[in-house]
Amino acid sequence: MARTKLNERQLDALRRICHGETPITSDDSGLAATVYALRNRGLVTTPRADGRWSAAPTEAGLQHLAHTDATHAPHPSASAPSTVAEAAELISRLQQAGDTLHIANPTPDERARWRRALHAARADHLVPDGHHLQHTGRDKGDLVITLRPGPPPRRSTPPDETVPVPDDLPPDHLHPAAATAHIPACPECQPRARRILHALCHAVEAKNYTVSNPESGSAASLVITIGDSSFPLAFHEGAYEVPDPSGAKYAWQRVTGHTTRPSHQLDLSLEHTYAHRGRRSHWGDRQRWRLEGKLPALLREIAHRAQIEYERRQAQQRKEEETRQRWLTAMQQARTALAEDHRLKTLRTQVQAWQEAAAIRAYCDALEDHQNTDPAAAEGVTAWTTWARAYADRIDPVLQNPRLPDPPTITPEDLRPYLRGWSPYEPKRQ
Structure with a gap:
């Protein structure tokens, strides 16, 4: 059968699916059309789990890539002359651009050409001494290439960290959580999957974490708990499509139907969550590893996520405590302001009564000073001023020896006008 020729972008995607350390998933939206094109040619499959797909190579895809690389492999001694020239030009442009x-x-073609130039610059030792190249935007977005001083950064992964998985283990020796875990895999893969979970359970407990089975109805196989953070972990097995001749009635009829078969490639994934968007969440069998x-990388990711969530909770608690303290301060200030207004109101009332x-009394003095020759009228004036002076004495606060008024009975609604947007019931803005 003639091999379908792929463009540079499709070849790069196929190489990454077959040999890349970072898988291509539905999160890589910029590569979705390329993956679908490879799938239509039968070179990859896209098994789905938890609403997301991950690209996996088929046997035809592996053979196609091996044939392409063998046919177009460069001379082992150095990069192609044109690529070397592009690499030299890249270094020159970097130095001129600061x-x-x-x-x-x-x-896509330009991006692939820049990547080839980067590879050639490193392979042919064109990078100036004491410097290294870094770049972002490998598959999408702007491509930014930087020439940095110093040696290239080393990976911080401890080389001696391992999670030993037994080659054989009787069912009655399995960790209880691994023995009862739900594993959606073919019968041939079940023993290996349970041994992996068995090793993972013991590694988790060795770190003083907790491992348990999920609640019924969950698609997860295990739940790993660190402090207040829980991480569901799901097992999956890949699948690939093959022609299904059962739908053809005649030997000469074209086979158009397809059926899926298990790939025997196991995959462990953390539950997809926007709290850890952009971080790696899938680990599985690939061409270069099993x-x-x-498993150590998976455990490091879980520990990293637990630390992130712990720091977020601490920050949230600090924020809530700061908000609560501001609210308590606002409530105290509101009570003080209300009490001050109560005193001012009382004072104004007393001053008005004193002035009245x-x-x-001044009015009574004026009445008494008025010359009135009529004895009956004078008697009436005297009676009136006597009553008026008695009333003045009753309302005069000075004669009552006033003191600081008692604080009023305060309800939450009384405080609302003084809180400047705070709720009088809880530490929240309204």
Whole structure:
């Protein structure tokens, strides 16, 4: 059968699916069309789990890539002359641009050419001594290439960290959580999957974490708990499509139907959550490694997520405590302001009463000073001023020896006008 020729972008994607350390998933939206094109050619499959797909190579895809690489492999001694020239030009442009080169949203072919130039610059030792190259935007977005001083950064993964998985283990020796875990895999893969979970359970407990089975109805196989954070972990087995001749009635009829078969490639994934968006969540069998060798990386990711969630909870608690303290301060200030207004109101009332009493007495003096020759009228004036003076004495606060008024009975609604947007019931803004 003639092999379908792939463009550069499709070849790069196929290489990454077959040999890359970072899998291509539905999160890589910029590569979705390329993956679908490879799937239509029968070179990859896209098994789904938890609403997301991950690209996996088929046997045809592996053979196609091996044939392509063998046919177009460069001479082992050095890069192709044109690539070397592009690499030299890249270093020159970087030095002229101040060690940073920004290429705005290049086309797929341009992006692949820049990546080849980067590889050639490193392989042919064109990078200036004491410097290294870094770049972002490998598959999408702007491509930014930087020439940095110093040696290239080393990976911090401890090389001696391992999670030993037994080659054989009787069912009655399995960890209880591994023995009862729900594993959606073919019968041939079940023993290996349970041994992996068995090793994972013991490694988790060795770190003083907790491992348990999920609640009924969950698609997870295990739940790993660190402090207040729980991480459901799900097992999956890949599958690939093959032609299904059962739908053809005649030997000469074209086979158009397809059926799926288990790939025997196991995959462990953390539950997808926006709290850890962009972080790696899938580990599985690939062409160059097996899932067993990726268990330490999985545990490191879980520990990292637990630390992130712990720090977020601490920050949230600090924020809530700061909000509560501001609310308590606002409530105290509101009570003080209300009490002050109560005193001012009382004072104004007393001053008004005192002024009124003084005015009444002055009025009485004016009545008494008025010359009235009519004895009956004079008697009436005297009776009136006597009553008026008695009333003035009753309302005059000075004669009552006033003191600081008692604080009023305060309800939450009384405080609302003084809180400047705070709720009088809880530490929240309204």
